[in-house]
Amino acid sequence: MPRTITKREMVNRITADLDNKLTQNEVLDIIQKLIELSTEALANGDRVVLRNFGTFTPKLVKAKIGRNPKDPSKNVPIPARTVVKFKVGKHLKETVAKASK
Numbered sequence: 001m002p003r004t005i006t007k008r009e010m011v012n013r014i015t016a017d018l019d020n021k022l023t024q025n026e027v028l029d030i031i032q033k034l035i036e037l038s039t040e041a042l043a044n045g046d047r048v049v050l051r052n053f054g055t056f057t058p059k060l061v062k063a064k065i066g067r068n069p070k071d072p073s074k075n076v077p078i079p080a081r082t083v084v085k086f087k088v089g090k091h092l093k094e095t096v097a098k099a100s101k
Contacts, residue, residue, distance in 0.1 A: 007031060042084055052091035059085050 011027045018027075038048045038056065048056040063080040 052089045054089040054092060055087045057085045058082050
């Protein structure tokens with residue numbers, strides 16, 4: 001079963017990789033700011049491109065009619081909404097593909 005890498009573990013690893021040139025709190029602040037700026041940009045309809053990692057794009061999903069699983073004869077309106085799509089970058093895709101061989 002694959003491990004889960006948390007934000008805290010990333011902070012610890014980045015701090016160690018930088019030979020403690022930045023404190024864990026400084027690294028955490030940078031990661032948190034990256035998340036906040038990305039979230040804000042996506043909420044404003046902008047794309048977020050992280051070269052060699054991937055692209056996050058907000059996409060409007062049109063309203064549609066669904067079915068109630070408990071009573072399939074009833075239609076359920078599903079409102080339009082915005083979702084975030086992720087397209088994997090070339091480097092990430094190649095690295096993961098190599099690791100699975």
